[in-house]
Amino acid sequence: MRFNGKTVVVTGAASGIGRATALAFSGEGAIVYAADIDDAGLAATAAASNGTIVTARCDVTRTEDIKALMDRAAAETGGIDCVFNNAGAGGDRAAIDEIEPEGWDRTMDLLLRSVAFGIRYAVPHMIGRKGASFVNTSSVAAIGPGYSPTAYAVAKAGVLHLTKVGAADLAKHQIRVNAVQPGFINTNIFTSAMGMPEDLELQAKGAIAAMSKQAQPIARGGQADDIANAVLFLASEAASFMTGTSLLVDGGITIGPRHSWDPEIPGLFDALQKMADGGKAA
Template sequence: MRFAGKTVVITGAASGIGRETVLKFAAEGAIVYAADRDVAGGESLVAETNGDVRFVPCDVTDVAQIKALMDRAAADTGGIDVVFNNAGAAGAREPIDEIDAEGWDGTMDLLLRSVAMGIRYAVPHMKGRPGASFVNTASIAALGTGYSPTAYAVAKVGVLHLSKMAAADLAKYGIRVNAICPGFIKTNIFTSALEIPEEHVEAAKQVVFSMADQAQPVARGGQPADIAAMVMFLASPEAGFITGTHMVVDGGITIGPRHSWDPEAPGMFDALQAMVPQPS
């Protein structure tokens, strides 16, 4: 019960990582304000838990709704202790030579501006709260190419640096700010980014999840619970000396090229070795 009596605000709460994190915080005694634009998903989340979960419809691309969310949580409980800025989607998928301004701006509003404004409008309600902290969802896409579309990756790089800058700005209030970089996690973000007919969505998920099981040195796909556990650690007293940084939870996918950890994947030196004459 590390979070007994604490007020926690989580965006993107109705599915995937957000949903799992809501359930875990509630199980440890927190009063959780679960925000999402998916009303049906949010209401089913409330019904799923025995903890104190309060669903708030919220579209984080609307700054007024972000402010209203933070104001409501603070008005109801007296303040805010933890904010997990998690809402997101794949965003615009076009490469830089094809993307238009609308797609770029929409992706930035969803993935980067929402985090900045989540911090901006929560801070007044967090000052003076011992152990207050933010955790922001970034991605391994912020660490290198090949993991996501361009706009998504750039926005997530912004989340990393925003977290560092905010940690510096808010240190005077005793508020910590960190980010988390999930790897290949088994959620619906991959299939929801594509225009897959409803009748094929489940089959597509199984294909993606099967790929996730083989994508990294840890021989299984990442689970929302893996990320939720790190979020809770970063928000807890155990992480009280950690701020302005990011934690990578990716099963080792960013260790290096596949041949560096998979003996079945040939690398450059394997090709060269094959050219060396073998003794007869």
């Protein structure tokens, strides 16, 4: 019960990583304020908990909603101990030579601006709380291209830098700020953005799981609980000497191209060595 009596705010808590993390926090004694725009999903999250989950409708693209969420959690419990800034979606899928300003701004508002103001409006309620911390959801997409649409990747890279500068800004209050970087996690974050019907979403999740087995050293699809476990660690006393950093929870997908970890796949230097050995034999 690492979080017994603590107040925790989780955004994007109606499904996926947010839902799993809200359930994990509540299961370890936290009073969790689970926020989302999906009322039915929030109700399902609360019903699945064996602890305390208070649901709150919050559109994180609206700063007034974020402030109201933080103010409510603090007013009802006396303060806030942890905020998991997690709400998000796939964002605009256009390439940089095709994206329109509205799509770019909408993606940044949802994925980056929301994190900034999640921090901004929670801090007044966290000052003086022992062990207070933020955990922000970034992504492997922050590391380089090929993992997500362009605007999403740029926003998630911004979350990483915001985590660092936020940690520096809030050190004077003894508030820690860290991030988690999920890899391919079997949630509906991108399929929902594409408007897929439910039966196709299930097929897509199966395809992601199958692809993950081939694309990374850990041969299984990532699950929301894998990220929840990392978030709870970062928020716990066990991580009290960590701030301004991030945890990659990606099954090893960012280690490098397949030949870097699969001995069955020859890499460039293997091919060159074979050429050299062949030349010597001749």
